Amino acid sequence: MIFASKSTTRTICTAAALWFLTVLDQSITVSAATAAEWKGRAIYQVVTDRFYNGDGKSSAPCDNLSLYCGGTFDGITQKLDYIHGMGFDAIWISPVVKNMDNGYHGYWAQDFYSTNPNFGTLESLSNLVKEAHQRDMFVMVDVVANHAGFNGDFSSTAPFNTSSDYHSRCDINNWNDQTQVEQCWVTGQLSDLNTEDPWVQAELGRIVRWWVTKAGPFDGVRIDTVKHVRKDFWTGFTGAAGVFAMGEVFSNDAGYVGDYQKVMDSLHSYPMYYQLRNVFQQKQSMWSISNQVWTDKQNFKDTTVLGSFVENHDMALYKNALAYVMMAEGIPTIYYGAEQAYAGGQDPGNREPLWTSGWSTDSDLYKFLKTLNTVRTKDRFANNTMNIHVSDNIYTFTRGNAFIALSNVGSGQSVEAISPVPSSFKNGAGEEASRQRLRQQ
Numbered sequence: 176m177i178f179a180s181k182s183t184t185r186t187i188c189t190a191a192a193l194w195f196l197t198v199l200d201q202s203i204t205v206s207a208a209t210a211a212e213w214k215g216r217a218i219y220q221v222v223t224d225r226f227y228n229g230d231g232k233s234s235a236p237c238d239n240l241s242l243y244c245g246g247t248f249d250g251i252t253q254k255l256d257y258i259h260g261m262g263f264d265a266i267w268i269s270p271v272v273k274n275m276d277n278g279y280h281g282y283w284a285q286d287f288y289s290t291n292p293n294f295g296t297l298e299s300l301s302n303l304v305k306e307a308h309q310r311d312m313f314v315m316v317d318v319v320a321n322h323a324g325f326n327g328d329f330s331s332t333a334p335f336n337t338s339s340d341y342h343s344r345c346d347i348n349n350w351n352d353q354t355q356v357e358q359c360w361v362t363g364q365l366s367d368l369n370t371e372d373p374w375v376q377a378e379l380g381r382i383v384r385w386w387v388t389k390a391g392p393f394d395g396v397r398i399d400t401v402k403h404v405r406k407d408f409w410t411g412f413t414g415a416a417g418v419f420a421m422g423e424v425f426s427n428d429a430g431y432v433g434d435y436q437k438v439m440d441s442l443h444s445y446p447m448y449y450q451l452r453n454v455f456q457q458k459q460s461m462w463s464i465s466n467q468v469w470t471d472k473q474n475f476k477d478t479t480v481l482g483s484f485v486e487n488h489d490m491a492l493y494k495n496a497l498a499y500v501m502m503a504e505g506i507p508t509i510y511y512g513a514e515q516a517y518a519g520g521q522d523p524g525n526r527e528p529l530w531t532s533g534w535s536t537d538s539d540l541y542k543f544l545k546t547l548n549t550v551r552t553k554d555r556f557a558n559n560t561m562n563i564h565v566s567d568n569i570y571t572f573t574r575g576n577a578f579i580a581l582s583n584v585g586s587g588q589s590v591e592a593i594s595p596v597p598s599s600f601k602n603g604a605g606e607e608a609s610r611q612r613l614r615q616q
Contacts, residue, residue, distance in 0.1 A: 207392070207394065207417055207418040207419065208313055208394040208395065208418070208419055209419070210419055210440045210441065210477075210480050211556075212313075213265075213313070213394075213395060213419050213440075213441070213480060213506055214479055214480055214506060214556060215552075215555035215556045216264050216265040216313055216506060217262065217263050217264060217265065217501065217506070217507045217509070217548055217551065217552075218263065218265045218266065218267050218315065218482070218506060218507065218508040218509070219258045219261070219263040219265070219266050219267070219509055219511065220266075220267045220508055220509065220510045220511055221251055221258075221266055221267065221268050221269065221511050222246070222269045222280065222511060222526055223246050223247065223248065223250075223251060223268055223269050223271075223281070223294050224243055224244050224245070224246040224269070224279040224280070224293065224294070224526075225237075225244055225246050225279075225511070225526050225527065225528045225529060226246045226250055226251050226254065226511060226528075226529050226530075227246055227247070227250030227251065227253060227254050227529065227530055227534075228244075228245040228246055228247055228250050228530070229247045229249040229250035229252075229253055234530055234531060234533065235531075236527075236528060236531050237527075237528045240523035240524065240526055240527065241277065241523050242277055242279065243277070243279045243293050244279065244528050245528075246294070246528070247293075247294050247295045247299070248271075248294050248295040248296075248299040248300045248302070248303045249295055249299050249302075249303075251266070251268065251303055252299075252302060252303045252306050254534060255303075255306055255307060255310060255312065256310075257534050257536065258312075259310050259312060260536060260545070261514060261541060261544045261545045261548060262544065262545050262547075262548025262549055262551075262552065263312070263509070263548065264311060264312050264313065264552075265312055265313035265314070265315060265394070265395075266307060266312060266313075266314055266315070267315040267316075267317065267397050267508065268303075268314065268315070268316055268317065269281040269317050270282060270284070270291075270316070270317045270318065270319060270399075271290055271291060271294065271300055271316060271317075271386070271390070272284050272285075272286060272287050272288075272289060272290070272291060272386075273285050273286040273289040273290065273291050273292065274291055274324060275324035275325070275326050276326070278291075278324055279293070279526075280526070281317060281319075282319055282324075282365075282399060283323070283324025283325075283365070284319060284322075284323045284324055284332070285323070285324055285326075285331065285332055285333070286332070286333040287323075287333065287334060287335070287382045288333065288334065288382065288385065289333075290390075297389070297390055300390045301390050301391070304390065304391045304392070304393065313394035313395060314391065314393050314394055314395075315393065315394060315395035315396065315397050315419075315421070316386065316387075316390075316391075316393045316395075316396055316397070317396075317397045317399060318383055318386070318396050318397070318398055318399065318416075319398075319399045319400065320368065320370070320379045320383070320398065320399075320404060320408075320412055321361070321365075321367065321368060321370075321399065321400040321401075321403040321404050322360070322361060322365040322366055322367050322368055322400065322403070323335055323341075323365070323366050323368065324365065324366070325364060325365060325366040329341065329366070332366075334378060335368060335375065335378070339369065339372070340368060340369055340372065340375055341366050341367055341368060341369050342358045342359070342360070342367040342368070342369050344359075344360055344363075344366075344367075345358070345359040345360065346359055346360065346363045347359045347360075347361070347363075356402060356403055357402075357403055357404060357405050361400060361403060367403070370404050370405070370408050371405075376408065376411065376412075379412060379415075380411060380412055380414075380415030381415070383396065383412060383415055383416045384415045384416060384417065387416050387417060387418055392418075393418060394418060394419065395418050395419035395420065395421065396413075396416050396418060396419070396420050396421075397420075397421050397422075397423070398412075398413075398420055398421070398422040398423065398439070399423055400423060401422035401423055401424050401435055401439075401442075402424045402425065402426065402431075402435070406434070406435065406437070406438050407438070409422070409435070409438040409439055410438050413438070413439050413440070419440050419441070420439040420440050420441065421439070421440065421441040421442065421443065421480075421482050421506075422435060422439050422441070422442050422443070423442070423443050424442055424443070424445065425445060426445055426446070427445060427446050427449040428446065429446040429467070429470045429471050429473075429474040429475070430474050432445055432446055432474075432475075433471070433474035433475040433476070434474075436475050436476045436477065437476065440480055441477075441480040441481060441482060441506070442475075442481060442482070443481070443482045443484065443508070444471070444481040444482055444483045444484070444505055446467060446470070446471060447464075447467050447468075447471060447481075447483060447505075448483075448484055448485060450463045450464055450466075450467040451464065451485045451496055451499065451500070452485070452486065454496075454583050455485070455492040455493070455495060455496040455583050456492070458492075458583050458584075458585070460566075460567040461565055461566060461567060461568060461569060461570040461581070461583060462565055462566075462567070464499070464565075464570055465562055465565045465570065468503075468504075468560075468562070478504055478505065479504050479505060479559065480505070480506060481504075481505040481506065482505065482506050482507075482508045483499075483500045483503060483504075483505035483506065483507050483508065484500060484507075484508045484509070484510070485497065485499070485500050486510075486519055492583060492585055493540075494540075494543060495581045495582060495583060497509070497513070497540075497543070497544065497547065498547060498579060498581060499570075499579075499581055501544070501547040501548065501551055502547065502550070502551060502560075502574050502577060502579045503560055503572070503574065504559065504560050504574075507551075509544065510525075511529055512527060512529055512532070513540060513544070514538060514540045514541040514544050515529065515532035515535065515538055515540065515541070516538065516539070516540055517529075517532075550577050551574075551577075553575075553576070553577075554574070554575030554576050554577065557574055557575025557576070557577075559574075560572050560573060560574045561573050563578070568582055568583055568584050569581070569582055570582075
């Protein structure tokens with residue numbers, strides 16, 4: 176791959192830069208997984224630094240969760256069977272590029288073309304992807320185009336090493352002002368890239384293309400802080416990536432989030448996440464879920480490719496929430512540690528090292544997720560669901576040949592409802608078979 180110099184490409188007009196993003200290095204071919212293929216997958220999210228250090232020697236907790244704890248690419252590779260054993264057939268790994276000091280999470284990029292040496296080498300990353308593919312597991316890599324890290328000296332950031340590569344420093348004081356959201360600095364500290372600049376646009380496209388092809392090929396990209404960059408940038412960027420793209424738009428407004436599906440394949444289902452939290456944590460009415468399903472269908476181009484997720488809380492309710500995420504419409508995304516009942520908390524408390532769990536395959540939630548994945552993969556592409564019964568405390572629906580009944584009443588309580596069971600499903604199974612499935616679950 177040939178990279179044009181900054182002095183040369185500064186003269187490229189905006190239209191040419193956008194064209195550049197979609198025709199980079201035509202000699203490289205990526206056999207990319209399609210959105211339709213991703214619909215049948217279930218994703219396990221990994222924070223590389225917190226998963227496994229690969230040496231098998233330490234089970235001690237990390238002394239300071241704000242610093243590096245020692246997880247590596249080789250560590251993930253060694254534990255792929257642990258993930259695959261739960262039935263997950265895709266992983267999403269945290270950003271892989273070299274970061275500023277203490278950027279264990281990956282979101283403080285310092286060198287966009289170098290592998291984070293704390294995690295391993297380009298070779299060990301490529302081996303992780305290769306080993307995942309041998310297990311028929313897709314790999315999605317987290318990428319950031321909105322910002323770099325910042326240590327007070329732009330010259331230490333590669334390749335964006337001059338102040339003109341960034342927006343002028345400002346704080347986001349009004350989150351309803353989209354110009355502030357897009358051009359000011361997240362947290363007031365993360366240097367916001369000047370994505371209106373033609374050279375910056377083209378270079379970001381070259382970077383994502385380089386990683387997708389050189390280290391992988393990766394099967395998808397997860398894009399951080401999408402709403403902080405104007406929408407028309409993303410068409411060129413995802414075109415340069417050339418693979419399935421799922422973006423983060425942090426908002427509970429389905430209309431606001433859904434508009435971004437015009438410029439990329441998929442988005443994290445934040446509007447539904449907020450309703451799941453309300454229903455299973457605050458014990459609000461199950462109608463909130465049903466209503467959000469309808470609202471999402473009005474506002475998203477394709478709800479079947481949205482990334483669904485939920486956080487941990489009361490164990491009995493958490494199982495119900497997990498069952499919804501795994502069995503409802505969309506691509507389920509489960510955060511590492513969920514299977515070991517990690518409680519999470521505020522950052523960095525939600526980034527505990529997994530090795531303290533011993534990667535138990537006998538834990539209740541590990542086996543529960545394995546069961547859900549087993550049921551789900553029996554009809555992998557049956558992504559359309561149908562409500563059967565909704566009340567304040569009971570929600571039942573079908574997905575393909577599965578009948579799912581959920582409650583939000585919590586531990587040690589019971590609730591009854593008369594819920595009709597469909598006389599037949601898509602594959603022709605009868606009513607009695609449906610009742611047996613419900614009893615077994």
